[in-house]
Amino acid sequence: MDHHTILEMRSITKEFPGVKALADVSLTVSAGEIHAICGENGAGKSTLMKVLSGVYPHGDYQGSIVFQGEEVRFRDIRSSEAAGIVIIHQELALIPELSIAENIFLGNEPTRFGVIDWDQINSSTLELMARVGLSEDPTTKIKDIGVGKQQLVEIAKALSKSVKLLILDEPTAALNESDSQHLLDLMAGLRAKGITCIMISHKLNEIEQIADSITIIRDGRTIETLHVRNDGVDEDRIIRGMVGRSLDSRFPDHTPNIGETFFEVRDWTVGHPSVADRLVCKGSNFHVRRGEVVGFAGLMGAGRTELARSIFGRSYGNFKSGRIFKDGKEVVLKSVPQAIDHGLAYVTEDRKSLGLNLLDDIKATTVSANLRKITNGLVVDRDQEFTVAEQYRKSLRTKTPSVNEGISKLSGGNQQKVVLAKWMFTDPDLLILDEPTRGIDVGAKFEIYGIIQKLADQGKGVIVISSELPELLGLSDRIYTIFEGAITGELARGEANQESLMRLMTASRKSA
Amino acid sequence: MNSLKKLFGGNTRQFGMIFALIALVVFFQWQTGGKTLTSANMMNLFNGNSYILILAIGMVLVIIAGHIDLSVGSIAAFAGIVVAITIRDWGIPWYLGIVVGLLLGALIGAWQGFWVAYVGIPAFIVTLAGMLLFRGANQFVGKSNTVPVPREFQYIGSGYLPEVGPATGYNNLTLLLGFFLVGVVIYNELKLRRRLQRVGAETTEAWVSVLKLVLVSAAILYATYLFATGRPGTSFPVPGLILGVLVIIYGFISNKTITGRHVYAVGGNRHAAELSGVKSKRVNFLVMMNMSILAALAGMIFVGRSTASGPFDGVGWELDAIAAVFIGGAAVTGGVGTVVGSIIGGLVMAVLNNGLQLLGIGADMTQIIKGLVLLIAVAFDVYNKSQGKPSITGLLTRNFGNRPRSGPPAAAQQPAPAEQGVGTKGIISHDV
Ligand SMILES: Nc1ncnc2c1ncn2[C@@H]1O[C@H](COP(=O)(O)OP(=O)(O)OP(=O)(O)O)[C@@H](O)[C@H]1O
Ligand SMILES: [Mg+2]
Numbered sequence: 001m002d003h004h005t006i007l008e009m010r011s012i013t014k015e016f017p018g019v020k021a022l023a024d025v026s027l028t029v030s031a032g033e034i035h036a037i038c039g040e041n042g043a044g045k046s047t048l049m050k051v052l053s054g055v056y057p058h059g060d061y062q063g064s065i066v067f068q069g070e071e072v073r074f075r076d077i078r079s080s081e082a083a084g085i086v087i088i089h090q091e092l093a094l095i096p097e098l099s100i101a102e103n104i105f106l107g108n109e110p111t112r113f114g115v116i117d118w119d120q121i122n123s124s125t126l127e128l129m130a131r132v133g134l135s136e137d138p139t140t141k142i143k144d145i146g147v148g149k150q151q152l153v154e155i156a157k158a159l160s161k162s163v164k165l166l167i168l169d170e171p172t173a174a175l176n177e178s179d180s181q182h183l184l185d186l187m188a189g190l191r192a193k194g195i196t197c198i199m200i201s202h203k204l205n206e207i208e209q210i211a212d213s214i215t216i217i218r219d220g221r222t223i224e225t226l227h228v229r230n231d232g233v234d235e236d237r238i239i240r241g242m243v244g245r246s247l248d249s250r251f252p253d254h255t256p257n258i259g260e261t262f263f264e265v266r267d268w269t270v271g272h273p274s275v276a277d278r279l280v281c282k283g284s285n286f287h288v289r290r291g292e293v294v295g296f297a298g299l300m301g302a303g304r305t306e307l308a309r310s311i312f313g314r315s316y317g318n319f320k321s322g323r324i325f326k327d328g329k330e331v332v333l334k335s336v337p338q339a340i341d342h343g344l345a346y347v348t349e350d351r352k353s354l355g356l357n358l359l360d361d362i363k364a365t366t367v368s369a370n371l372r373k374i375t376n377g378l379v380v381d382r383d384q385e386f387t388v389a390e391q392y393r394k395s396l397r398t399k400t401p402s403v404n405e406g407i408s409k410l411s412g413g414n415q416q417k418v419v420l421a422k423w424m425f426t427d428p429d430l431l432i433l434d435e436p437t438r439g440i441d442v443g444a445k446f447e448i449y450g451i452i453q454k455l456a457d458q459g460k461g462v463i464v465i466s467s468e469l470p471e472l473l474g475l476s477d478r479i480y481t482i483f484e485g486a487i488t489g490e491l492a493r494g495e496a497n498q499e500s501l502m503r504l505m506t507a508s509r510k511s512a
Numbered sequence: 513m514n515s516l517k518k519l520f521g522g523n524t525r526q527f528g529m530i531f532a533l534i535a536l537v538v539f540f541q542w543q544t545g546g547k548t549l550t551s552a553n554m555m556n557l558f559n560g561n562s563y564i565l566i567l568a569i570g571m572v573l574v575i576i577a578g579h580i581d582l583s584v585g586s587i588a589a590f591a592g593i594v595v596a597i598t599i600r601d602w603g604i605p606w607y608l609g610i611v612v613g614l615l616l617g618a619l620i621g622a623w624q625g626f627w628v629a630y631v632g633i634p635a636f637i638v639t640l641a642g643m644l645l646f647r648g649a650n651q652f653v654g655k656s657n658t659v660p661v662p663r664e665f666q667y668i669g670s671g672y673l674p675e676v677g678p679a680t681g682y683n684n685l686t687l688l689l690g691f692f693l694v695g696v697v698i699y700n701e702l703k704l705r706r707r708l709q710r711v712g713a714e715t716t717e718a719w720v721s722v723l724k725l726v727l728v729s730a731a732i733l734y735a736t737y738l739f740a741t742g743r744p745g746t747s748f749p750v751p752g753l754i755l756g757v758l759v760i761i762y763g764f765i766s767n768k769t770i771t772g773r774h775v776y777a778v779g780g781n782r783h784a785a786e787l788s789g790v791k792s793k794r795v796n797f798l799v800m801m802n803m804s805i806l807a808a809l810a811g812m813i814f815v816g817r818s819t820a821s822g823p824f825d826g827v828g829w830e831l832d833a834i835a836a837v838f839i840g841g842a843a844v845t846g847g848v849g850t851v852v853g854s855i856i857g858g859l860v861m862a863v864l865n866n867g868l869q870l871l872g873i874g875a876d877m878t879q880i881i882k883g884l885v886l887l888i889a890v891a892f893d894v895y896n897k898s899q900g901k902p903s904i905t906g907l908l909t910r911n912f913g914n915r916p917r918s919g920p921p922a923a924a925q926q927p928a929p930a931e932q933g934v935g936t937k938g939i940i941s942h943d944v
Pocket of ligand 2: 413
């Protein structure tokens with residue numbers, strides 16, 4: 001690996017109305033390395049990468065960018081791609097209704113005599129897919145493959161553009177462990193072929209595993225750049241740089257105070273919404289006690305989200321059979337409003353398309369699932385709306401100039417906090433959290449864990465669905481494992497560990 | 513400039529829209545040699561446009577929810593003819609005629625709402641069908657004839673506030689209305705200041721409020737003067753009064769009630785709204801139904817003004833109403849827009865129309881100019897948004913409703929910019 005510098009960003013400053021997202025940030029990346037960027041939510045990581053890739057064109061920021069020895073001034077994404085810089089955004093940008101091949105060559109279609117050359121597209125797609133280790137039919141629609149594979153398609157798309165510097169903004173946030181590992185291996189492979197990568201991630205174990213150097217950004221400023229090999233960097237060291245102090249433990253100290261069972265689901269069976277005869281939940285039985293945090297472990301596609309959403313007012317799938325008991329009485333929850341009325345809350349894993357109205361502002365979003373609480377007679381009380389949103393902004397430490405700000409202006413992690421606030425405000429008895437810490441920084445994770453435990457201590461039940469096993473193990477009093485729509489095991493704190501969970505998550509009940 | 517900013521709540525943009533309207537009025541007043549701001553012309557303006565503005569109120573809600581309604585002109589015509597015929601043939605009194613018209617509107621709205629909300633057919637298609645359907649129904653029922661309505665019925669389309677009380681030389685009710693409005697404006701400003709103080713937000717200096725109140729009150733009183741001193745027998749027009757009441761009611765609903773919030777939520781992100789407990793089908797049903805009721809009302813007002821219902825009433829109204837809404841800052845993709853903004857958008861078009869007419873400019877040029885104004889107003893908006901600046905029309909009209917909403921997601925979020933762009937794709941593909 002040679003050590004010459006491929007990229008230098010000098011004193012980059014970028015302001016949004018009312019926010020200085022980047023204040024004099026510098027970044028130096030050596031050719032052929034994997035360079036990680038770490039920082040808390042809203043530190044400015046995504047913004048820095050958008051500056052680099054021409055999303056914010058030259059003139060929109062101050063400072064200079066030197067790429068391969070020359071100062072570059074990108075006008076737009078196309079011009080940065082022409083130079084060999086390709087970005088894969090935090091939120092995937094594939095078109096669900098188009099095929100893999102069409103997505104890869106979108107905007108870049110090879111033509112023969114002015115007509116799209118499908119033969120070439122399909123054969124090149126196969127080649128590119130082989131390079132990223134994806135075996136699918138190139139004509140498969142994007143919406144029919146899982147997120148993990150979608151991420152690989154994004155990378156294949158980048159490779160199709162003869163990329164020299166690949167930027168990945170939280171590439172593994174939505175992936176499970178094996179998909180993440182596959183992606184990391186792929187990145188290592190790209191490095192071996194001489195492609196430089198910049199990677200943003202909140203999963204510090206991955207960074208420790210793969211990065212050659214790490215630049216830490218805090219509040220729009222560069223704090224330091226660490227060289228993994230020389231500096232002996234570990235996760236605690238990164239955290240210290242990110243938050244400015246050390247975190248003694250990843251989980252707050254907590255003694256659970258568990259009461260009687262108050263929520264129970266029996267023989268829950270749900271069909272797939274569009275494929276007849278296919279079951280997404282197969283006779284599941286589980287219960288939640290007051291004051292208890294219950295984890296749901298499973299691989300991507302195992303049916304955890306489907307189970308949660310079908311219980312939450314049948315908002316997913318075709319209900320077949322099953323009963324729900326709350327506080328000893330059977331309840332029928334046919335719609336989301338009914339579920340909310342019975343004290344259920346569901347925080348979705350897909351905040352952009354299911355959790356948020358990006359046109360709205362923070363305060364309106366915070367109260368949007370419980371407008372009745374701040375309505376006097378007919379009128380929605382704006383003062384109360386503001387006060388409530390302000391409270392949650394403070395308690396969750398959402399980074400924003402004001403709760404009047406639009407949701408679309410928040411960084412990914414801070415958007416997640418607003419979604420959490422929205423559901424906490426419904427004051428639920430049973431809070432179902434689907435990947436609650438996706439894209440959230442370590443410090444904020446600690447806070448969110450604390451909040452979950454506090455809710456449990458108030459006698460509520462909390463269900464946590466997570467693909468991060470350490471998180472489930474640290475947080476849950478009891479864990480259910482799901483495999484292909486069926487509950488395959490139930491482990492109490494103490495019995496559960498990575499191996500036992502993994503075995504139950506990948507095996508059917510018989511072999512468990 | 514700084515003081516201007518202060519005057520309009522620290523936001524210069526807020527006032528751009530009204531400013532455009534005032535500038536237009538002043539321009540035409542000057543160009544027509546004072547013929548614009550006369551009693552007769554102002555009454556004309558209100559009488560001749562109130563039905564479009566009423567449609568715009570319904571249309572903005574439909575558009576915020578992410579739909580469109582092309583059938584309003586046909587529904588207006590159908591309701592008009594049915595009412596005219598029932599009054600003539602069944603001999604029912606005029607007020608029952610109005611009830612019949614509104615019920616018919618509700619029925620038609622339920623029909624269209626059913627297809628849109630519960631069957632899931634795009635409103636573009638449903639209302640395109642409705643446009644043909646109800647135009648045909650109008651001509652079928654009326655045998656393509658013109659049917660006159662009685663004098664009392666004409667009151668809702670061309671009536672004026674009556675003369676009551678002592679002879680002051682002015683129309684007393686109009687005066688009262690003007691004074692009442694001034695009172696409301698002052699009261700609201702005081703309430704706002706108190707509210708801001710209570711929440712601990714920064715309040716503007718007192719002189720700013722005073723100046724603002726003086727300007728607004730002067731405008732209201734001047735308008736009152738114009739309306740109260742027209743030809744004998746004229747005063748503030750009844751259609752204008754109906755419009756005013758509707759603006760207040762719908763402004764209130766869209767801004768301050770749960771139902772209003774739900775309309776914005778469904779238009780902004782339907783799935784997220786549903787998972788927050790919003791009954792999106794019901795919301796869609798209600799906005800479509802409401803639109804048809806208002807269309808029926810607009811149709812009846814028009815019939816009242818033109819003294820008879822005809823086979824070509826309401827042709828092209830949907831386009832005027834939609835134009836008003838988009839000039840008023842709404843987004844084709846839904847989730848954004850305000851009632852007051854749409855009214856101002858409609859007034860801009862109305863003043864333009866009226867002024868060009870007074871100047872003796874032909875219908876051909878008038879259409880060309882109106883088309884360009886629509887295009888440029890929205891282009892300006894889109895340009896501003898793509899620059900990451902908040903939308904001019906959107907932002908400033910939003911603030912009328914006191915409902916500051918953010919702009920669209922920064923164009924930068926996605927490689928394809930200008931997602932807020934105006935195009936038919938949004939209309940057709942939305943919400944299938
Ligand atoms: N379009 C925008 N308009 C206004 N402010 C913005 C905009 N985009 C980002 N910001 C602000 O800039 C700051 C940095 O945001 P950025 O998205 O770069 O954070 P990040 O480090 O990527 O965080 P995360 O880990 O949560 O993704 C935040 O305070 C955010 O609110
Ligand atoms: Mg980010």
